[in-house]
Amino acid sequence: MSKIIYTKTDEAPALATRSLLPIIQAFVKSSGIDVDTKDISLAARILAVFPDFLKEDQRVTDDLESLGKLAKNPEANIIKLPNISASIPQLISAIKELQAKGFDIPNYPENPKSDAEKDIRSRYDKIKGSAVNPVLREGNSDRRAPKAVKNFAKKHPHSMGEWSSDSKTHVATMSEGDFAHNEKSLTLNEAATVKIVHTDNAGNTTTLKEGLGLLKGEIIDATVLSVRALFKFIEAQIADAKEKNVLFSLHMKATMMKVSDPIIFGHVVKIFFKDVFEKHEAVFNKIGVNVNSGFGNLLENIQELPEDKRKEIEADIELAYKNGPSLAMVNSDKGITNLHVPSDVIIDASMPAMIRTSGKMWNTKGELQDTKAVIPDSSYAGIYSATIDFCKKNGAFDPTTMGTVPNVGLMAQKAEEYGSHDKTFEIPSNGKVSVIDASGNVLLENTVEAGDIWRMCQAKDAPIQDWVKLAVTRARASNTPAVFWLDENRAHDAELIKKVNTYLKDHDTSGLDLRILAPIEATTFTCERLIKGEDTISVSGNVLRDYLTDLFPILEVGTSAKMLSIVPLMNGGGLFETGAGGSAPKHVQQLVEENHLRWDSLGEFLALAVALEHFSSANNNAKAKVLGEALDTATEKLLENQKGPSRRVGEIDNRGSHFYLALYWAQELANQNKDADLKAEFTVFAKKLADNEAVIVEELSNVQGKPVDTGGYYKPNEVLVNQVMRPSKTFNAIIE
Ligand SMILES: NC(=O)C1=CN([C@@H]2O[C@H](COP(=O)(O)OP(=O)(O)OC[C@H]3O[C@@H](n4cnc5c(N)ncnc54)[C@H](OP(=O)(O)O)[C@@H]3O)[C@@H](O)[C@H]2O)C=CC1
Numbered sequence: 211m212s213k214i215i216y217t218k219t220d221e222a223p224a225l226a227t228r229s230l231l232p233i234i235q236a237f238v239k240s241s242g243i244d245v246d247t248k249d250i251s252l253a254a255r256i257l258a259v260f261p262d263f264l265k266e267d268q269r270v271t272d273d274l275e276s277l278g279k280l281a282k283n284p285e286a287n288i289i290k291l292p293n294i295s296a297s298i299p300q301l302i303s304a305i306k307e308l309q310a311k312g313f314d315i316p317n318y319p320e321n322p323k324s325d326a327e328k329d330i331r332s333r334y335d336k337i338k339g340s341a342v343n344p345v346l347r348e349g350n351s352d353r354r355a356p357k358a359v360k361n362f363a364k365k366h367p368h369s370m371g372e373w374s375s376d377s378k379t380h381v382a383t384m385s386e387g388d389f390a391h392n393e394k395s396l397t398l399n400e401a402a403t404v405k406i407v408h409t410d411n412a413g414n415t416t417t418l419k420e421g422l423g424l425l426k427g428e429i430i431d432a433t434v435l436s437v438r439a440l441f442k443f444i445e446a447q448i449a450d451a452k453e454k455n456v457l458f459s460l461h462m463k464a465t466m467m468k469v470s471d472p473i474i475f476g477h478v479v480k481i482f483f484k485d486v487f488e489k490h491e492a493v494f495n496k497i498g499v500n501v502n503s504g505f506g507n508l509l510e511n512i513q514e515l516p517e518d519k520r521k522e523i524e525a526d527i528e529l530a531y532k533n534g535p536s537l538a539m540v541n542s543d544k545g546i547t548n549l550h551v552p553s554d555v556i557i558d559a560s561m562p563a564m565i566r567t568s569g570k571m572w573n574t575k576g577e578l579q580d581t582k583a584v585i586p587d588s589s590y591a592g593i594y595s596a597t598i599d600f601c602k603k604n605g606a607f608d609p610t611t612m613g614t615v616p617n618v619g620l621m622a623q624k625a626e627e628y629g630s631h632d633k634t635f636e637i638p639s640n641g642k643v644s645v646i647d648a649s650g651n652v653l654l655e656n657t658v659e660a661g662d663i664w665r666m667c668q669a670k671d672a673p674i675q676d677w678v679k680l681a682v683t684r685a686r687a688s689n690t691p692a693v694f695w696l697d698e699n700r701a702h703d704a705e706l707i708k709k710v711n712t713y714l715k716d717h718d719t720s721g722l723d724l725r726i727l728a729p730i731e732a733t734t735f736t737c738e739r740l741i742k743g744e745d746t747i748s749v750s751g752n753v754l755r756d757y758l759t760d761l762f763p764i765l766e767v768g769t770s771a772k773m774l775s776i777v778p779l780m781n782g783g784g785l786f787e788t789g790a791g792g793s794a795p796k797h798v799q800q801l802v803e804e805n806h807l808r809w810d811s812l813g814e815f816l817a818l819a820v821a822l823e824h825f826s827s828a829n830n831n832a833k834a835k836v837l838g839e840a841l842d843t844a845t846e847k848l849l850e851n852q853k854g855p856s857r858r859v860g861e862i863d864n865r866g867s868h869f870y871l872a873l874y875w876a877q878e879l880a881n882q883n884k885d886a887d888l889k890a891e892f893t894v895f896a897k898k899l900a901d902n903e904a905v906i907v908e909e910l911s912n913v914q915g916k917p918v919d920t921g922g923y924y925k926p927n928e929v930l931v932n933q934v935m936r937p938s939k940t941f942n943a944i945i946e
Pocket residue numbers: 291292293294295296343465553554555556559560769770771789790791792793794795796797808809810811
């Protein structure tokens with residue numbers, strides 16, 4: 211029998227699940243709907259790949275693998291909550307926590323030498339970074355703000371920082387030598403099996419990858435980022451930030467671009483602290499400093515040095531801070547800078563947050579200051595500079611009047627940069643890298659220098675056809691203009707444009723406003739419509755999907771957590787993501803410190819409603835449809851009555867909002883007349899909830915204000931965390 215699968219993930223969404231899931235299961239039980247869970251948390255994914263290190267009773271199934279298979283099956287109905295895409299520091303701290311809990315898993319080998327270490331390293335490398343989404347996303351992306359959410363934001367706008375025309379904030383990006391400028395691309399006329407070969411200047415060849423099967427009609431790209439150009443660029447930006455007296459900040463996606471971006475991150479750290487690295491290089495090499503994991507790695511590693519050496523290095527670091535521009539801070543109280551940990555500043559969330567805050571970031575004194583946002587590769591940086599220019603000219607966007615920008619994003623089957631992980635290489639020596647087919651034809655080739663980062667991407671034809679179809683479907687269904695954000699001057703986009711023009715002919719596009727604009731023009735076009743209250747669908751590739759589905763939601767409705775985020779799977783199943791953002795680590799901190807969880811589960815509510823609707827049509831289950839419709843109405847009511855979580859301790863939090871969802875959902879089911887059984891069942895249920903509202907709300911708020919222990923961060927203690935997340939005896943008794 212088909213089921214709805216609810217994913218157990220990490221951090222705030224996983225905490226919320228402990229409260230919400232029992233409610234959901236209680237509501238759907240009588241309708242013959244099974245809501246099962248799969249654990250794809252970072253901790254579970256680690257345990258799943260090391261059965262040989264664990265005791266029999268500690269072993270877990272590989273739920274990600276089985277979900278990946280399910281996603282290719284028409285029966286799939288998966289509710290996917292955000293999970294940690296682990297940076298190395300996150301991975302290491304999860305490993306430590308598991309080891310302390312008695313799981314005898316190996317350490318992460320920073321410099322694997324033996325075969326055994328290399329095997330361990332390769333298992334960990336599969337877990338790190340964005341390792342879940344690419345496996346489950348067997349479809350393209352349809353993300354939008356539901357009407358109720360837009361209306362709520364218009365009535366109750368989030369705060370927006372003002373923008374002034376003399377803001378010194380700007381984006382800095384490379385004008386040569388980056389991935390954008392070196393890109394080569396082609397479409398395959400026939401299926402092929404290719405290998406990737408590095409040839410040095412003496413003619414020695416090294417095969418970087420072989421046996422890579424490509425399909426007919428697939429677009430492939432090869433490109434390289436020159437480290438020499440990167441160094442020159444970063445040095446100039448550091449000097450310029452100091453001269454202009456703006457904060458220096460770096461914005462990368464080290465999680466999703468898990469091979470290239472940590473390397474770039476590391477280079478920026480080394481250049482920023484150039485004098486420190488030059489002077490102490492030998493020591494750093496000896497103690498195994500690796501700043502691809504951020505400057506924090508250096509600070510941690512030097513702790514093991516004798517005190518005088520450590521003090522000397524710390525003094526040199528202080529000097530570097532003094533001589534350089536001010537760094538943007540992630541947490542000025544704790545001295546955490548923008549360069550500390552790559553997973554603290556993730557571009558899709560960090561740039562919009564900055565734009566929402568007048569283009570400012572925090573300085574060391576905890577004050578807001580104008581910022582230089584360094585985004586090394588210029589492929590997509592322009593959309594942020596165009597948005598910033600727009601705000602400088604027109605002032606901040608006004609959430610009470612602005613339109614909306616839904617997105618249709620190409621991502622299925624690891625499209626574009628998503629699929630580059632196993633085809634990205636740090637190049638050992640000067641020469642060239644070639645993509646060569648079985649007959650020896652060189653399909654793509656780039657000149658490289660030692661240290662350059664070379665990568666290849668793929669976009670298969672079937673996902674592209676599906677994406678064009680989805681764009682037309684959404685444009686038609688919402689009667690909204692749609693813009694393909696593609697640049698004819700970029701090699702990859704030029705190939706894609708040919709396909710878009712071809713596949714648009716497969717659909718009835720009469721009366722639709724469909725256009726193709728380069729990203730910067732598309733941004734300005736969209737923003738100009740946006741301030742007039744007009745809606746525009748962005749139809750984009752994978753990276754822009756990621757950027758745009760945080761950028762516009764954060765400006766429009768304050769957070770991308772409130773987005774409806776659907777992935778119609780290409781084989782007919784449904785993947786329903788909850789919101790378009792992440793796992794909000796700061797929210798966990800607040801819960802632990804003061805037992806208040808400000809996570810908003812609106813994304814979960816929206817996803818569940820569409821999952822129920824999908825379940826209904828896939829299984830011919832009329833009750834599921836009634837449940838879904840009632841849930842949607844209940845969600846609207848929750849917004850109207852402002853029963854979403856507050857940010858402040860003592861006020862309604864995530865758990866309180868779940869109670870109100872249950873109350874309204876039950877009331878809607880009691881009020882409907884499509885299903886008599888549900889009506890009867892939930893009339894009783896709704897009355898019980900309503901009668902006990904005051905008691906339950908009091909029980910839920912009484913617990914707040916004190917620290918709590920959930921027994922772990924990556925793998926909390928189930929008993930403790932359930933107690934924390936379900937503190938109302940009265941509510942629990944009614945649910946059970
Ligand atoms: N689909 C996925 O699985 C995704 C996973 N991630 C992962 O999430 C982690 C954190 O990423 P990060 O870039 O910091 O982005 P997040 O989206 O987790 O956080 C950014 C900020 O957005 C706000 N926010 C996000 N979701 C909610 C919500 N449901 N309710 C209320 N506020 C919300 C919070 O603001 P405030 O603190 O001001 O309340 C939060 O600090 C990383 O490990 C990353 O890899 C990121 C994106 C998608």
